[in-house]
Amino acid sequence: MVWIANKLITILRRVMKQLSKMMLAAVASVALAAPAFAWDFSASGSAKATFNQTTLKANKDANSLSGGGVGSEGSSLSVSSSHTDGAKTASFSYTLDWDGNLDQTVTVSGSNKVGDWTASADVSYNLDQPGCYAQDNGTTATTAAGTNVTNAVQTCAAGQSGEDATSVTLTDGTLTIVLGEAGHLSSQNVSTNGPAAGALTWDAADDDAAIGAFVDSFHGVSVGYAISDTMSVTGAYQMSGDDNDMCGAGEYYDGETTAGAATHSDTSTTGTGLGFSGTFGPATVGFTMCNASTKDTGSATADATSNSTSSVTMGLGVKIDLGDIDPFLSYGTYTGLGSQTKNGVQYSGSEVGLTYALGDDTISVYVGNVEEKTQTAGVVGKPFTQSGMEIGYGTTVGPASVDVGYGSTSAAQDGGTSDGYSRTDIEVAISYSF
8 A cells, every 4th residue: 555655646746747847838938928919008097177157148038047066077987908019009998988878989909011001990899788678677567447558678779889980091101091981081170278168169969060171080082192291182082871971070951861872882972072281381271171962862763853962161270380379270161052952051160269388387268250051942041150269277286287267158140049148157177187
């Protein structure tokens, strides 16, 4: 028995020795491979606390109402990671954000350079699956009167409603080609404003866009060319089956339908655009123009009388660097019109102001004006005009930023429900990013 026990101990020692060698080899392999497959991880977020005092008058006949107080908000929380392996780069991020509902967004992007050309792309998905359900989860109940009531399960659209729309970019530093859904053209808005509610937007009920060219992301192709280190030009062509998406923002006004557009190749919207950006001495100038039109693809055949909408938009942005004082100008126009209904809109707006640096502190001044007209059956309605102004002061206290601002907005439309609208806002905001 003693002999057998000694034999077993000897065998166990040999096995443990071999296992030790294997573990050391595995650790060494991981240690050597780690630099090649290393990912840098980080987490970030921000918090903001505010105090504001607001006075609001809904229209010229309404009483002025005052309110305000202390508020707070936590901005998006993000966990990200990046990796570089020679000419290849990749990044990953997971973001939680609240914009009326909780969004969980996962994004992966990457790029690779071969020769003179670099390709890049990204894919992003919203993991939010809210769902809407009846209280008893769809069971059938009987009321006191003997009536059967079925509380059927209710369904709601999820945050992500389909495959991600994205684009692929190819560039050699001089020529840049973008194909897919992207912000092919810039709105050219260069305005700066403070924390108070004084800045204006277009189409507040829908796009809520900044003053400039009325553009956004759309399916198409763009080619950018760097004329020099200080000048570049971009041409864009839109071809898509997306509804209400002329140049990325324009809506349909002729009752068009894309019921027959099963894929993006069944084009219902086409458009062309041109963008320019250049620096001339202390001034940087940007200009964008985009035209688009639609066709009705809801029927098997289309003819010259098919419903369609045409649009044109233009944006101009100018910033001047005068050292401590940096003036700016943003200007834009937009017209959209249905060919059969003669319904449409006309927008025009401008913003001027400056930022003034006082050491590490900044003073900002903003003044804006917007005019919107609605056309119904060929008759242009009375203009709805808005004006806004804001004065802001920004500084830092240690790691936190402090912003103080006063802003006011007013609106006028003869006979309109918002005629005589006015609002003033005083706001103090303390922000900290971590």
